[in-house]
Structure formats: structure tokens, C-alpha cells
Amino acid sequence: MQQKIVLIGGPGTGKSSILKEFIKRGYKCMPEISREVTLKAQKEGIDQLFLEQPLLFSQLLLEGREQQYLEAHQSNEEIIFFDRGIPDVHAYMNYLGSDYPPVFKEKSNQYLYTKVFMCAPWKDIYKSDNERYETFEQSVKIDTFLKEAYEEIGYHIIEVPFGSVQERCDFILHSLKNNV
Template identity: 30%
Template sequence: MFDYDDDFASLSELRERFVMISGCSGGGKSTLLEALALHGFAVQREPGRQIVREQLFIGGDALPWADAGGFLRLVLSRAMHQLAKAAASGRLTLFDRGLVDAYAGFRRAGAAVPAWAATAVAQLRYADTVFMAPPWPEIFVQDADRRHDFDAAEAEYHDLWAAYESLGYLLVELPRSDVESRVSFVVDRLGAP
């Protein structure tokens, strides 16, 4: 069982149990993860949304539109914690965004990438196959947590694709289809939980 007192390097032995779902903001990732959870998969919710809600609740300023660097540092830390939780569970776990997404976000925000962030991305890896939710204007909506428009979301998608690819991940685009078809698509590739 994983413990914070253990060496984080041991996570590399478990990485094929850590399945990433990334891609376009507003592309249906969270909805897909909710459906996969109902099918018995362990899931970790999007760390960025968690940080936004926490910061709004406490009146904090580590928000993507106020302090992008501070926000991304918190997201990286939360993503590391999620990996530790997944390792402790011993189960195949699906993630809604993670370390690479935050790492790529520094570049998009024009913020300096901390050296430790590059180390985290290099040493704490997910399974080789990453599912990518493509830009899909028909389902994209803005809300209190997602203030950017579709064009920004689409640019983010292409940036994330390049970031994951440059790190040696195999990218598989999710179909633009209803949730159950997407669930079947993922299950066909992963097997039952």
C-alpha cells in the first residue's frame, strides 16, 4: 500500500493502472468519468476544478484568471496527491486531467515552469495510452469555473495533444458521441473494472 513516507518513485511500477482522460475543456471528460464511475471504475475528479471551487469558497486568488502560476502549482500538487491515492487503492483509476495538463498550462499562461514541475511530469507518469476528448462545439458551455471561450478551449486541446505526445504517450481520441458510446469505447480498450 502506498504511503507518503514511501518513495514516490514506486509509483512508476503502478503507472499502467493510472489512465488519463484529457483533452478539450468542455469536451465531456467529467461527464464521461461520472458514467465510468457508475460502471465501477475508480475515478479522480479534475484537480483544476477542485482548486477553483476551493479558492472561490475561501476568497483565494490562486485562480486561472487571477494568478495562473499559483493556480497551476496547486493543481500539480493536487494531481500528485491523486496519484498517491490511486496507488494506495491498488485499483485501475481513471483521471480527469492531471500533471501534464497543469505542466502544459504554464506555457499557455506565459508563466515560468518550475523545475520541480518538469521533474514531476517526467517521474510520475500515467499509463501509456491517454484518451483525448476532442473539441466539440455542440456540447461546450461556459460556466463560473470555465470562463474561457471555445476558441481558447480548442487551442488548449492542440497544446495538450502536443505536450502528451512530446512525453511519449499514445493518444487516442474519444468519439464525438453520446456518453454510453464513449463508455463502451473506453471499456473496450481497458476491459471491465
């Protein structure tokens, strides 16, 4: 049976670095797509789509994450890692206090992941850039909304300890092997 493993956490918690390491180790990974959506909007003259049109941004993310899930489902790979999952979309809308259509939560309940690993905010590795505008304090707050969204669906969240990227990957693989 295929395992769909999602990595969650606020911005700048090391998820993408962990995925890059999994790719080096030969695993199939689905990258974070929010940067892609943000950069495309910037080329179209919208500086921060997430801030200026959060619902449109979230709809585009939902579509992209659903496509990633469906692509993974068609794969013969035993383990596929995702940098963020579908429930992240409504978690961020909750963080913003914005209304969103019921389909956001419906998709979260329709497309389920096997396990959820959470990377907690870690000030030592946090960096902002052109696509990551959130402060570390905002990352901490977003983290609580993410945890809430996944737990609301019924996921057991496994916390990834701080450490080197290799140690964090080893922890995740060990957890999968031992069915933690």
C-alpha cells in the same frame, strides 16, 4: 498490473461526464480538481485564481494531482481513471506563455500513466460556467497544448470519438481490453 488511465482535452469536451459514467459502472475515478481549487480561492476573495495568479493555481493543481496519483497507486483497483493528469499543469502554463519551475515537467515524467485518451473539442456539448470561463475557441487552442505536452513525454494519445457518454465509455473500455 494497475492501469492508470488519464482523460485529457480542452475545457468542455466531456471528460467529467465520461468519468461520472465510469463511476456508475463501478470504476475508481479521480475527479478534476481545478474546480475545487477555483471555488476555494473564490471563498478567499480571489475571483479567478487561474487568471490572477496562474503560477499559484498551477502549483496547487500539481500538488493535488500528485496526491491523486499517489492515492491511486495505493489502491488495489485494476483500472483507475483520471480526469486530467499531471502534464496538464505545464500544458496550461505553456498555453498562457507563463514561466514555471522545472519541477512541473519533472513530476510529469516521474508519475506516468498507462494510457492517455483525448476528448477533442466538441461545439455541440461545450458550455461555459462560473469556473469554466474559456470560450470554445480557447478550448480548441488549449487542446493543442495538451496534446503537445503529452506527446513530448512520449505518450501515444488515443482519440475518443464523438458520441453518447455511454458510447465514449464503451470505446475506452474496448481499447483497454484490446490493448489499443
